[in-house]
Amino acid sequence: MKRKTSQFLIPVEKKEQIDSSYSIYPSFSIESGAINEGYTTLAMELAKSDTLVLDGYVGVDWNEVITSLNAAFQKMGLSTSIQNIDGFLKSEGELKSMVDPFLGGDDPIFGFRTNLELSDYFDKTRMSNVLDDKVDIKIVYGTGASEMDLDGKLVYFDLPKNELQYRMRANAITNLGFGSPKDHKQMYKHFYFVDWPILNKEKKKLLPNISIIVDQQRPGHPVWMSGKKLRDGLKRMSQSHFRVRPWFEPGVWGGQWMKDRFKELNPDVPNYAWSFEMIVPENGLLFESDGALLEVSFDMLMFQESENVLGKAAHRFGDEFPIRFDFLDTFQGGNLSVQCHPKPEYIKKEFGENFTQDETYYILDAGEDAEVYLGFQEGIDPNGFKRALEHSYTSKEELDVEKYVQKLPAHKHDLFLIPHGTIHCSGINNMVLEISATPYIFTFKMYDWQRMDLEGNPRPMNIDKAFENLNFDRQGPKVSDTLVAKPKTEVSGDDWEKIHLPTHKDHFYDIYRYEFDSKVAIGTNGQCHVLMLVEGESIELEVEGCEAQTFHFAETFAVPASAENYSLVNKGKTKAKVIVSFVKDEAC
Numbered sequence: 274m275k276r277k278t279s280q281f282l283i284p285v286e287k288k289e290q291i292d293s294s295y296s297i298y299p300s301f302s303i304e305s306g307a308i309n310e311g312y313t314t315l316a317m318e319l320a321k322s323d324t325l326v327l328d329g330y331v332g333v334d335w336n337e338v339i340t341s342l343n344a345a346f347q348k349m350g351l352s353t354s355i356q357n358i359d360g361f362l363k364s365e366g367e368l369k370s371m372v373d374p375f376l377g378g379d380d381p382i383f384g385f386r387t388n389l390e391l392s393d394y395f396d397k398t399r400m401s402n403v404l405d406d407k408v409d410i411k412i413v414y415g416t417g418a419s420e421m422d423l424d425g426k427l428v429y430f431d432l433p434k435n436e437l438q439y440r441m442r443a444n445a446i447t448n449l450g451f452g453s454p455k456d457h458k459q460m461y462k463h464f465y466f467v468d469w470p471i472l473n474k475e476k477k478k479l480l481p482n483i484s485i486i487v488d489q490q491r492p493g494h495p496v497w498m499s500g501k502k503l504r505d506g507l508k509r510m511s512q513s514h515f516r517v518r519p520w521f522e523p524g525v526w527g528g529q530w531m532k533d534r535f536k537e538l539n540p541d542v543p544n545y546a547w548s549f550e551m552i553v554p555e556n557g558l559l560f561e562s563d564g565a566l567l568e569v570s571f572d573m574l575m576f577q578e579s580e581n582v583l584g585k586a587a588h589r590f591g592d593e594f595p596i597r598f599d600f601l602d603t604f605q606g607g608n609l610s611v612q613c614h615p616k617p618e619y620i621k622k623e624f625g626e627n628f629t630q631d632e633t634y635y636i637l638d639a640g641e642d643a644e645v646y647l648g649f650q651e652g653i654d655p656n657g658f659k660r661a662l663e664h665s666y667t668s669k670e671e672l673d674v675e676k677y678v679q680k681l682p683a684h685k686h687d688l689f690l691i692p693h694g695t696i697h698c699s700g701i702n703n704m705v706l707e708i709s710a711t712p713y714i715f716t717f718k719m720y721d722w723q724r725m726d727l728e729g730n731p732r733p734m735n736i737d738k739a740f741e742n743l744n745f746d747r748q749g750p751k752v753s754d755t756l757v758a759k760p761k762t763e764v765s766g767d768d769w770e771k772i773h774l775p776t777h778k779d780h781f782y783d784i785y786r787y788e789f790d791s792k793v794a795i796g797t798n799g800q801c802h803v804l805m806l807v808e809g810e811s812i813e814l815e816v817e818g819c820e821a822q823t824f825h826f827a828e829t830f831a832v833p834a835s836a837e838n839y840s841l842v843n844k845g846k847t848k849a850k851v852i853v854s855f856v857k858d859e860a861c
């Protein structure tokens with residue numbers, strides 16, 4: 274199956290790391306012999322059953338799956354009867370009128386998160402078992418195969434969201450139930466607001482009954498293990514630690530910082546803008562056994578273990594992991610668009626999201642001249658600003674942004690607070706660690722510096738939506754007084770300090786920094802901790818009853834609430850500085 278990306282396909286076997294630094298393939302070790310490879314071994318395992326239900330995510334290459342398995346069964350001398358579940362889908366016309374209300378018309382970005390169910394896609398009246406009872410193996414396959422209620426072995430084929438999007442960009446896949454690909458922005462919107470919520474709900478339902486899990490991202494080469502080993506692995510993870518597999522995207526303002534430092538990345542790209550460090554709706558988790566890597570989507574962990582992972586916050590957030598870490602690299606790149614994010618009631622009403630995109634920028638590294646645009650100038654005239662934005666949009670003339678928006682100097686370890694409604698953007702020469710609430714696409718752009726995106730098109734603006742959400746009180750000296758965190762040492766010992774970087778009252782999460790020479794002991798206090806070494810070389814994480822784990826500079830990892838206590842040991846020669854973020858008790 275075709276993919277369009279400059280990113281490497283993940284290797285089957287984990288390679289020795291080039292050096293002791295940031296790894297793009299973090300994995301969680303499970304018992305030896307757990308992970309298997311290839312269609313031949315999979316067919317040998319499946320041949321033990323006479324009825325197979327091959328279900329899985331949208332974007333899976335079902336043609337490859339069924340052709341390869343069937344060929345392997347024939348080679349083994351086994352006869353098969355095969356049913357494609359797509360044969361029972363409702364017509365495209367019916368599906369279109371069903372999903373259209375959630376797709377926001379021709380808006381290039383925004384729709385409304387659907388409440389449809391997978392069963393709505395199928396015509397149950399036509400659904401009947403037409404499989405031949407006299408064969409050795411009966412197979413129903415395709416996304417939604419479980420809808421046929423066939424009593425058989427459930428095999429689930431998963432596909433990571435990065436590979437799904439690379440297949441989408443190659444026009445190799447379509448939205449659920451539809452025969453042809455469409456414009457990529459429209460297709461992503463359809464995935465995000467319709468296909469993913471539906472199939473995630475379904476995945477949660479199926480997870481306890483999955484017999485075999487298959488990672489389908491490597492064309493022609495599935496990697497698989499038993500559902501029981503998957504569930505056991507998720508349980509162990511929920512009691513110890515996890516680091517998701519990050520992925521990386523170039524962008525119009527992207528920079529060179531990550532490209533220069535993350536050695537396993539393909540350097541043959543103009544830049545890297547984003548690292549999806551831990552934007553969990555888009556990340557996966559890698560299991561490793563005898564060097565072999567198998568990936569499942571992050572939400573599997575939440576579907577099975579949200580209480581262990583989130584502790585007190587599970588009550589409010591359920592299966593949704595609340596905190597996001599990502600990098601925005603503008604080193605030798607450009608300014609982000611001038612933007613703001615929606616109010617909580619707006620994101621709920623307009624887009625169906627449960628909580629809003631309240632952000633912060635932690636400055637991991639900064640050039641000498643680095644700045645962050647934040648808040649309005651004293652005395653801002655909202656109408657005048659809107660007129661200027663609209664004039665700039667229609668005339669294509671540059672806008673004098675600083676006439677309206679403040680620019681604050683940015684230094685390493687500064688924390689800028691960006692609650693919803695705050696006008697902001699990172700300037701050039703920053704390596705921003707965004708510590709944010711998880712929503713990530715709800716960005717209302719007002720001005721994009723009159724430049725084109727990497728495909729040569731202007732990026733969509735949302736001036737009207739921005740004005741429904743902008744907070745014009747955030748102006749003048751109030752901005753540096755209330756939107757730049759004032760670090761305060763809370764406790765300290767001989768060679769360590771615990772520093773509070775208070776967030777805004779609108780932020781449901783808090784941020785601390787531990788600075789230490791040798792070791793610190795930390796309690797989770799019933800909350801999941803998301804961490805990153807923001808200065809130093811590497812640290813070791815110790816959780817009682819688990820093997821110690823090493824994390825390098827700039828790697829994001831998490832310690833679930835149920836781990837209760839953990840220690841961080843400095844493995845470098847200089848002071849270690851570690852950021853810890855977690856949900857505030859009062860926000861649960």
Ligand SMILES: O=P(O)(O)OC[C@H]1O[C@@H](O)[C@@H](O)[C@@H](O)[C@@H]1O
Nearest residue numbers: 609610611612707713714716718
């Ligand atoms: O909207 P641009 O200019 O690309 O700016 C970058 C913004 O990107 C969005 O997709 C989100 O990740 C925001 O949190 C981020 O601030």
